[in-house]
Amino acid sequence: MYKVEYEDLAQQVHKLLKQMILQGDLKTGQRLAQDELAERLGVSRTPLLSAFSKLEREMLVETIPRRGSFVRSYSHKELIDIYDIRLRLEPLGARGATEQATDAEIAELERITDEYERIIVTEDPGRVKEHDHEFHLALMGMSRNEFLRNIISSNNIILIANIQGLLKSPAESLAQHRSIVAAVRSRDPDVAEEQMYHHLFTSRASLVHSTIVEPK
Secondary structure (H helix, E strand, C coil), rough: CCCCCCHHHHHHHHHHHHHHHCCCCCCCEECCCCCCHCCCCCHHHHHHHHHHHHHHHCCCEEEECEEEEEECCCCEEEEEHHHHHHHHHHHHHHHHHHHHHCCCHHHHHHHHHHHHHHCCCCHHHHHHHHHHHHHHHHHHCCCCHHHHHHHHHHHHHHHHHHECCCCCCHHHHCCCCCCHHHHHHHHHHHHHHHHHHHHHHHHHHHHHCCCCCCCC
């Protein structure tokens, strides 16, 4: 159950709706019924509309005149385009993380990776996707580039929400995560950048040849 408990309602509602899209509680193409969501979250429509506006700027929600707001859905080509963006930007974040992260942050990234390994035995695609998102978000945060982190967060949620199943085996993703973490731990930005590019390129290649995209 989702419940808002903090003072900045608009910000908290935005985070909760984003989490609900990530976890599949709000699905692509679904109409966002204002009264229902307001009651569910225990807020008025004012912070809800503010959250819709922010999610629209992040390309997670679209508002259609006289029809309402919807969780935005994307075509197969558009999702490939998003991967092309990530291929350019996320290796930059991996390089930045290698150069900027503290030892404590690297230890936390290793903990997240270990947790991902424990999650994959559940064979639950939703949980695997969620923990994969946590890994990428933590790494981008370590780069000290908040703009980059926010862009990657939204782009990754778009992909998670619009793609059914997994693009590659969790074991393959885990091995690639560990290669990235090893490069960050050894403070080798060139290798970290290269490993992140490879990690995303293999996912993009799977997407190009797949049909596991939510119908638009």
